Amino acid sequence: MRIGDTLLVALQGDLDDTTVIRIEDQLTREIARSGATGMLIDVSRLSVVDSFIARVLARIVAMVRLLGAQAAVVGIQPAVAITLVELGVPMGHLDTALNAEQGLALLERLRRGDTGTGRP
Structure with a gap:
């Protein structure tokens, strides 16, 4: 799904x-083909x-x-x-938000070069 210049990707189900x-x-x-300037990866449906999945998410963000x-x-x-904290999975370099609305606002700040960590 695309919202403006942002691709919204929802991951769901049991992922092997x-x-x-x-x-x-x-x-x-898809990010290369579409020319989108942002991608939100929604993991809210992953229980x-x-x-491994966390490392792949980090790689996707790096590639984007x-x-x-x-x-x-x-x-x-x-x-x-x-679970991620208990496993010691390093996720600190990922930009995260609670939901898609806050994620869109975060991407807009990142596009402007605002690296502040305050919430919208």
């Missing part, structure tokens, strides 16, 4: 490693995110940035956040 790799490839191709766009992960559920 093969599916996650396929999604990574599709998303990087489980293991360290290398392709000249901004990216943010939105909708991380509390249980998922707890």
Whole structure:
């Protein structure tokens, strides 16, 4: 789904490693093809995110940035956040927001070069 210059991608269901790799490839191709300047990756429907999926999310964000766009992960559920911290998965370099609305505002600030961490 596209909102202005931003692609909104909702990940849902049980994701196995093969599916996650396929999604990574599709998303990087789509950001390059579409010319979008931002991507929101909504993970609110994922009840489980293991360290592999978290690393792939981080790679997707890095690839999107290398392709000249901004990216943010939105909708991380509390249980998922707890699990990621307990597993020691480094996620501090990812831009995150509670929901898509806040994520769109975050992407707009990032596009303007505002790196402040305050919420909209």
